[in-house]
Amino acid sequence: MAQAAPQPSNTVLVGKKNVMNYVLAVLTLVHQGVNEVIVKARGRAISKAVDVAEIVKSRFLPGKVAVKDIKIGSQTVTNPDGRQARVSTIEIVLAAQ
C-alpha cells in the first residue's frame, strides 16, 4: 500500500492496527489540549473508526467529548493492477465539551 499522506496534527487516521492504538492517539491529542480531533478512515477501517469514537466518548471521556459532526464520502483509488475502484470514507469530528 502507498504511504499515507501526512495528517494534520488534530487528525487520527484509523487503519489496520488494534483499535486501542487509535483510542490512545485520540486521548493523547485531547490531553494535549486539542479541542477537535478528527477520526478518519476508509474502506473496512470505517467500522473501527466508529469504535474509536464510541470508546473514547463512552468509556474514557464520558461527558467530556461529543461527536460534533460525521461526514461520509467516496474516494477513487487505483488498484495495483491499474483498475480504478471506489472506496468509502468517513470523518468523525470529536469535540471537547
Add this chain to the structure above:
Amino acid sequence: MAQAAPQPSNTVLVGKKNVMNYVLAVLTLVHQGVNEVIVKARGRAISKAVDVAEIVKSRFLPGKVAVKDIKIGSQTVTNPDGRQARVSTIEIVLAAQ
C-alpha cells in the same frame, strides 16, 4: 445470532449479504415514494452501510438523494457464552431531494 427485530418500513438493516442487496432495498423504497430511508448497521457491517449510502447517492441517484443525518452509538450485546460486549452502531438518513 438472535433474529433481528422487525424494522420500520423505511429502514434498511445492513448485515452479511452482498452490498448490492441493500442498495437495491434502498432504491426500491425510494421508488415507492419513501422520502427518508434509514440505513442501519452495527459492528463490522458499518463499513458496508457507508458503501450502501455512497453507492446509492453517487452511482444510482446522483442529485436526487442526499445524506441528511448520520448518528453513531453503542449497543450492549450478550455473547453466546454470557459475556456482555459493546458493539458500535450507525444510522445514516438518506433523504430524497
